[in-house]
Amino acid sequence: MAELLRTQARKPKCYLLRPVTFLLIMLVLVFFGAGFLSPRSPVLWSRRAGAGEAGRESVGLQVVKLSRMVYPQPKVLTPSRKDVLVLTPWLAPIIWEATFNTDILNEQFRLQNATIGITVFAIKKYVVFLKLFLETAEQHFMVGHRVNYYVFTDRPADVPHVPLGEGRQMVVLEVPASARWQDVSMSRMEMISSFCEQRFLREVDFLVCADVDMKFRDHVGVEILSQLFGTLHPGYYRASREAFPYERRPQSQAHIPRDQGDFYYMGAFFGGSVSEVYRLTKACHQAIVADRANGIEAVWHDESHLNRYLLDHKPTKVLSPEYMWDEKLLGWPAIMRKLRYVAVPKNHREIRNR
Amino acid sequence: MRRHRLAIGLGVCLLVGTVLCTLWVYVEDWLPVSYVPYYLPCPEILSRYPQPKLLEQRPTELLTLTPWLAPIVSEGTFNAELLQHIYQPLNLTIGLTVFAVGKYTHFVQHFLESAERFFMHGYRVCYYVFTDDPTAIPQVPLGPGRRLGIIPIQRHSRWEEISTRRMEIISQHIAKRAHQEVDYLFCVDVDMVFRNPWGPETLGDLVAAIHPGYYAVPRQQFPYERRHVSTAFVADGEGDFYYGGAVFGGRVANVYEFTRGCHMAILADKANGIMAAWQEESHLNRRFISHKPSKVLSPEYLWDDRKRQPPSLKLIRFSTLDKDTSWLRS
Numbered sequence: 001m002a003e004l005l006r007t008q009a010r011k012p013k014c015y016l017l018r019p020v021t022f023l024l025i026m027l028v029l030v031f032f033g034a035g036f037l038s039p040r041s042p043v044l045w046s047r048r049a050g051a052g053e054a055g056r057e058s059v060g061l062q063v064v065k066l067s068r069m070v071y072p073q074p075k076v077l078t079p080s081r082k083d084v085l086v087l088t089p090w091l092a093p094i095i096w097e098a099t100f101n102t103d104i105l106n107e108q109f110r111l112q113n114a115t116i117g118i119t120v121f122a123i124k125k126y127v128v129f130l131k132l133f134l135e136t137a138e139q140h141f142m143v144g145h146r147v148n149y150y151v152f153t154d155r156p157a158d159v160p161h162v163p164l165g166e167g168r169q170m171v172v173l174e175v176p177a178s179a180r181w182q183d184v185s186m187s188r189m190e191m192i193s194s195f196c197e198q199r200f201l202r203e204v205d206f207l208v209c210a211d212v213d214m215k216f217r218d219h220v221g222v223e224i225l226s227q228l229f230g231t232l233h234p235g236y237y238r239a240s241r242e243a244f245p246y247e248r249r250p251q252s253q254a255h256i257p258r259d260q261g262d263f264y265y266m267g268a269f270f271g272g273s274v275s276e277v278y279r280l281t282k283a284c285h286q287a288i289v290a291d292r293a294n295g296i297e298a299v300w301h302d303e304s305h306l307n308r309y310l311l312d313h314k315p316t317k318v319l320s321p322e323y324m325w326d327e328k329l330l331g332w333p334a335i336m337r338k339l340r341y342v343a344v345p346k347n348h349r350e351i352r353n354r
Numbered sequence: 355m356r357r358h359r360l361a362i363g364l365g366v367c368l369l370v371g372t373v374l375c376t377l378w379v380y381v382e383d384w385l386p387v388s389y390v391p392y393y394l395p396c397p398e399i400l401s402r403y404p405q406p407k408l409l410e411q412r413p414t415e416l417l418t419l420t421p422w423l424a425p426i427v428s429e430g431t432f433n434a435e436l437l438q439h440i441y442q443p444l445n446l447t448i449g450l451t452v453f454a455v456g457k458y459t460h461f462v463q464h465f466l467e468s469a470e471r472f473f474m475h476g477y478r479v480c481y482y483v484f485t486d487d488p489t490a491i492p493q494v495p496l497g498p499g500r501r502l503g504i505i506p507i508q509r510h511s512r513w514e515e516i517s518t519r520r521m522e523i524i525s526q527h528i529a530k531r532a533h534q535e536v537d538y539l540f541c542v543d544v545d546m547v548f549r550n551p552w553g554p555e556t557l558g559d560l561v562a563a564i565h566p567g568y569y570a571v572p573r574q575q576f577p578y579e580r581r582h583v584s585t586a587f588v589a590d591g592e593g594d595f596y597y598g599g600a601v602f603g604g605r606v607a608n609v610y611e612f613t614r615g616c617h618m619a620i621l622a623d624k625a626n627g628i629m630a631a632w633q634e635e636s637h638l639n640r641r642f643i644s645h646k647p648s649k650v651l652s653p654e655y656l657w658d659d660r661k662r663q664p665p666s667l668k669l670i671r672f673s674t675l676d677k678d679t680s681w682l683r684s
Contacts, residue, residue, distance in 0.1 A: 017356060017359060017360055017363065020360065020363070021360075021363040021364075021367070024363065024364055024367040025367050025370075027367075028367050028368065028370065028371035029371070063559065063560050063608055063611065063612075063645045063646075063648070064645070065644050065645055066643075066644050066645070066646065067644075068589075068592065070591050070592075071421070073572065073573045073593065073594065074417060074420055074421050074594055074595070075417060076416055076417050076426075076564060076569040076570065076595065076652075076653075077416065077417070077569070077570055077666065078417060079415055079416065079417050079418060080417060080419060080421075082410075082415075083409065083410070084408060084409060084410060085406060085407060085408050085409070085410050086418055086419045087418045087419055087425055087431050087432075088406055089403065089406055089431075089432055089433035089436055090432065090433065090436055090437060090440060091425045091427065091431065091432050091437070091555060091649075092425075093419050093423045093425065094408075095423070099419050099421075099423070100419075100421055100422070100423050101421035101422065104421055104422045104646070105422060105423065108422065108646070223423060232408070237408050237409075238408070238409065240405060241405045261405065262405065262406055263406070263408070314440065317423075335409070
């Protein structure tokens with residue numbers, strides 16, 4: 001009797017098990033689907049998932065909520081600078097002192113926890129420049145933000161130990177050295193592009209490619225960051241385009257005719273989002289290889305190819321010569337209110353090819 | 355025994371669901387993202403524009419860059435042909451929303467005709483006309499690649515109510531439809547006309563326009579909402595520019611977030627029985643202080659024809675039509 005009761009008691013549960021399991025599966029799938037289809041889902045916005053709409057790419061391009069800040073009112077009828085151009089014809093800002101408010105920009109980038117990578121090449125004797133470069137960068141470069149220094153060198157033992165602030169780290173990357181200084185300069189494009197793929201895409205949001213024989217003398221911050229930026233060469237910011245030292249031989253990939261060109265950009269300081277820097281360095285490297293195959297070397301090596309690239313792919317920000325100066329050669333004209341990143345005096349004959 | 359099997363079944367379902375969700379989160383990042391190249395001007399254009407002059411002496415000009423490095427667009431700051439060559443290959447579709455409720459349907463004909471002449475010429479355009487009377491919307495001939503969508507909405511008794519509902523309606527429309535159809539979206543008033551070209555120089559992640567009545571005025575005199583109880587409250591020392599509620603836009607995802615945020619703030623005010631001084635324009639201004647626009651349009655892009663055109667504004671592109679507001683709002 002008890003057995004019969006037990007068997008009967010089991011039957012209803014036996015019937016319930018399958019529909020209940022089925023219902024639970026449907027419930028889980030429904031919740032999963034709801035999550036997928038909600039209007040906030042980033043998948044929906046990828047109608048054309050262009051630069052800035054997926055993953056790391058979107059840092060710096062998002063609209064973030066700022067806290068209450070106190071600063072003077074911008075005046076529509078009063079330009080911030082009357083002596084210089086602050087906007088290119090393709091609406092990219094040209095960064096000069098007094099055009100920007102550091103507090104607003106710092107908050108915009110801090111809220112997104114932006115990480116900035118800076119690549120520097122210390123090949124052969126150029127390792128001697130590292131100490132001053134790193135020490136001054138600690139004082140002036142992206143202070144308050146996360147920074148990764150990528151030091152490319154063939155002499156990792158000679159890399160000095162410089163104390164770094166919080167959220168800042170150094171990565172030493174050992175690379176082979178070319179014999180000629182021109183090749184050392186041009187191989188930077190290849191190395192940066194290959195490391196972009198290998199590491200930079202995953203580790204940083206923005207990449208700055210800088211020369212090592214320089215030092216930071218004043219604030220260089222997030223105002224420079226955008227998709228793609230170049231820096232005006234301090235020797236040619238007054239010149240007309242016919243006088244720019246572009247590569248003028250049509251056989252070279254870097255060729256620019258005399259009636260073309262916006263600015264002459266310096267090869268010593270450029271950057272942007274990792275994917276844009278990857279595209280730039282890859283294109284420049286391929287152009288250098290093509291030139292080599294045709295037995296020609298551009299007049300200013302990687303700088304010539306950089307200028308060709310930035311003519312075809314307009315940068316989204318342009319840095320004034322405040323960000324690339326040589327006081328010994330050019331003095332300190334009134335138009336430069338700050339000298340931020342300056343050349344360190346060096347003996348060219350001594351230091352090159354050693 | 356059965357209970358055990360039930361528990362196992364439940365556990366398996368939960369596990370499968372969690373695994374699928376986590377997988378999706380990772381797979382999303384791997385999905386091939388079709389990259390739209392940033393700039394691709396045709397080589398022929400490169401020599402046909404003059405070299406930018408870096409050292410300029412220009413005494414009577416407008417501010418061209420905000421303190422957060424957003425360009426302020428006005429005539430003379432950009433080369434239209436160059437921008438056209440940069441943006442044309444990207445095959446963009448731009449949306450334009452207008453609200454034509456009650457007697458405001460009278461403006462649609464003139465608005466659309468002027469838009470056909472001047473708004474984003476050469477691009478694919480979707481006009482979205484929100485109206486309570488679809489039959490009152492005239493048939494305006496549209497150019498190739500341009501189409502019109504008429505969306506019926508409910509009419510409210512008070513014109514302020516109609517005005518504040520716009521944010522809600524726009525955000526819902528984007529979620530339902532516009533996000534699939536357009537890349538960029540502009541939201542403008544209908545009682546205006548385009549008088550000169552409005553092109554890709556206006557495209558940006560989040561775009562605001564400076565109100566023509568307050569561009570020369572100190573921030574203490576901006577007609578912000580000044581009552582603390584409102585979510586649109588702006589304190590005395592706050593504010594960059596007074597933006598006009600009649601023009602705003604940007605990438606469609608950003609416009610969604612923006613209008614949704616404004617709508618939430620409007621709802622919060624409603625719950626407290628308060629309506630901001632200038633309805634959704636007050637909320638728009640509050641939001642643009644904490645979510646700074648990536649591009650600002652000078653008053654050329656939002657002008658009041660009753661005002662005398664100052665020499666600093668070279669080319670009025672979008673301005674009001676003189677109208678009898680009391681009759682319209684009755």
